[in-house]
Amino acid sequence: MLVHARPELSSVPISDRDERLRLSVHEGEQLSRQGWLELYVPSSRDLIELAQSLGRPHATRAGGSIIDRLVPTERQQARRGTMSYHLGFEEFPFHTDGAYVRIPPRFILLRLADGADSLRPTLVCPFSSLSLSNGESDTLTRDVWVVRRSRRPFLSPILSDATVHGHTLLRFDLFCMKPASSRSKRSAQILESALERANPVEVIWTPNRALILDNWRTLHARGEGPLDRNEGRILERVSVQSGG
Amino acid sequence: MDGWTYDVLWQKAKLYMDRALSEDRDGPLFPFWAALGLELLARATLARVHPALLAEPDCILMAFGYDTGDKVAKSVMAKTVFLRCQKIVPDFGDTELKTSMSIVERRNEELHSGTLAFEEFPTRVWLSSFYRICKLLLTAQGQSLASFLGKDEADAAETMIATSEKETLAIVQRAIAVKKSEFEKLESSEQKRKHSIAENSSREFEEPSKRTETCPACAGRGVITGERVRAGAVRLEGDSMYQDIAFLPTNFRCYSCDLELAGHASLHAAGLGGQYSVTESYDPVQYYGEMFMENLAADAEAEYQNE
Numbered sequence: 001m002l003v004h005a006r007p008e009l010s011s012v013p014i015s016d017r018d019e020r021l022r023l024s025v026h027e028g029e030q031l032s033r034q035g036w037l038e039l040y041v042p043s044s045r046d047l048i049e050l051a052q053s054l055g056r057p058h059a060t061r062a063g064g065s066i067i068d069r070l071v072p073t074e075r076q077q078a079r080r081g082t083m084s085y086h087l088g089f090e091e092f093p094f095h096t097d098g099a100y101v102r103i104p105p106r107f108i109l110l111r112l113a114d115g116a117d118s119l120r121p122t123l124v125c126p127f128s129s130l131s132l133s134n135g136e137s138d139t140l141t142r143d144v145w146v147v148r149r150s151r152r153p154f155l156s157p158i159l160s161d162a163t164v165h166g167h168t169l170l171r172f173d174l175f176c177m178k179p180a181s182s183r184s185k186r187s188a189q190i191l192e193s194a195l196e197r198a199n200p201v202e203v204i205w206t207p208n209r210a211l212i213l214d215n216w217r218t219l220h221a222r223g224e225g226p227l228d229r230n231e232g233r234i235l236e237r238v239s240v241q242s243g244g
Numbered sequence: 245m246d247g248w249t250y251d252v253l254w255q256k257a258k259l260y261m262d263r264a265l266s267e268d269r270d271g272p273l274f275p276f277w278a279a280l281g282l283e284l285l286a287r288a289t290l291a292r293v294h295p296a297l298l299a300e301p302d303c304i305l306m307a308f309g310y311d312t313g314d315k316v317a318k319s320v321m322a323k324t325v326f327l328r329c330q331k332i333v334p335d336f337g338d339t340e341l342k343t344s345m346s347i348v349e350r351r352n353e354e355l356h357s358g359t360l361a362f363e364e365f366p367t368r369v370w371l372s373s374f375y376r377i378c379k380l381l382l383t384a385q386g387q388s389l390a391s392f393l394g395k396d397e398a399d400a401a402e403t404m405i406a407t408s409e410k411e412t413l414a415i416v417q418r419a420i421a422v423k424k425s426e427f428e429k430l431e432s433s434e435q436k437r438k439h440s441i442a443e444n445s446s447r448e449f450e451e452p453s454k455r456t457e458t459c460p461a462c463a464g465r466g467v468i469t470g471e472r473v474r475a476g477a478v479r480l481e482g483d484s485m486y487q488d489i490a491f492l493p494t495n496f497r498c499y500s501c502d503l504e505l506a507g508h509a510s511l512h513a514a515g516l517g518g519q520y521s522v523t524e525s526y527d528p529v530q531y532y533g534e535m536f537m538e539n540l541a542a543d544a545e546a547e548y549q550n551e
Binding site (some may be wrong): 102144180 | 246249251252254255256258259263265266390391392394395402
């Protein structure tokens with residue numbers, strides 16, 4: 001079952017606020033409480049300034065721009081190793097962004113680019129909403145996975161409390177992670193089964209709509225859309241590192 | 245140097261234990277992977293304190309994240325790792341050091357010789373001690389057997405540890421009962437004489453870690469000795485300097501009934517296992533005088549090496 005996001009929760013355009021470049025106290029609390037936040041951001045420049053207020057925005061590729069432009073791409077044209085390379089125009093499964101780096105970005109900001117249009121929603125699923133038992137969470141913390149796609153592969157559990165002091169960090173992307181041993185397959189089964197039962201929030205993309213994800217504790221996915229074409233969807237993405 | 249950070253060592257220790265636990269418990273690969281896992285767990289314990297504890301002296305800068313141009317980060321030997329654990333991990337005594345090193349040496353034999361070192365190495369010989377050592381290392385880094393082995397194996401490991409402790413307890417209780425019985429058969433006057441001798445002997449016995457205790461068999465005066473765990477700060481009180489030294493009790497001897505217990509586990513079973521402190525006192529002139537002489541000697545050595 002999908003839960004539709006309620007735009008009225010954060011309907012004041014960020015440019016119209018007194019404190020133009022920051023979240024309001026209420027929005028900050030909301031992001032902190034639920035692990036994601038939907039809001040209106042009128043321009044790319046505002047998106048970057050908002051990102052700066054949350055931490056340190058950074059490019060996801062060496063020499064790349066701070067803003068990535070994410071466009072549905074058919075398999076043959078996609079860069080090797082990306083989700084598009086494997087899935088083309090299909091849905092993307094639940095994942096966290098930047099799972100292949102040791103400390104993935106804390107926040108992911110997404111915004112529908114000016115002039116773009118999208119029929120594909122983004123699905124948001126905070127980890128806390130999965131209602132896992134203590135035993136299941138312990139297994140996700142214990143089981144070890146190999147993380148590839150970087151120059152030096154490394155080991156990590158899905159839930160790590162040893163990577164960033166004082167934080168439990170969620171890392172999940174089946175296109176760059178695989179169980180390091182046969183025992184670790186349990187954790188994949190636990191999470192996939194929980195995601196099947198989950199009630200994700202569906203974010204419908206409309207002009208100037210933006211989404212902030214706490215990437216250390218919230219999964220997201222690309223919903224269904226046309227399988228034969230890109231309907232004109234371009235999402236802007238900014239990755240932000242922040243320890244707070 | 246990423247390879248010395250706590251997180252990566254901890255994850256790799258778990259992975260190697262997974263590999264061990266996926267093997268036949270009676271086969272050679274179970275202890276082989278477990279031995280590798282133990283060493284990584286010990287290294288993780290040191291990394292939790294600071295990665296520099298894992299670096300060879302000429303690689304210290306790398307442990308602090310500086311690029312020294314060296315391609316290979318040289319890690320300290322396993323023996324150094326376990327010797328350092330002995331200073332850092334509570335209750336990790338000589339017995340644990342010896343057991344750990346015997347496992348590591350067997351691993352070396354397997355890797356560097358033609359011998360099949362793990363072929364005749366049944367779990368009854370090592371697994372219970374192995375899990376007990378793991379538990380000590382895990383506790384020191386804020387982890388548990390469950391977070392290392394998974395819940396099911398951890399439950400089995402706890403049972404093995406408890407059984408082993410029960411066996412030790414039974415042996416110790418038997419030894420105490422035998423000495424108690426022998427002592428009670430003595431005439432009252434002889435008992436008094438032996439207690440009196442024990443009072444003097446224990447007083448005259450000199451050893452930095454000495455602590456006198458009542459014997460659990462005959463209630464006479466016995467002496468505990470132990471391994472130095474750590475030393476507190478030196479403080480000046482009046483005209484003297486004092487320092488508290490913490491010890492792990494590892495031996496007990498009663499001068500009345502001749503009860504002797506060896507190893508921390510045995511002392512723990514006899515109710516004598518708690519760590520204790522001994523306060524050393526120093527004459528300030530002597531204390532600083534020795535430091536001064538040591539510095540002089542160090543300077544002379546440095547100068548000599550410069551030539």
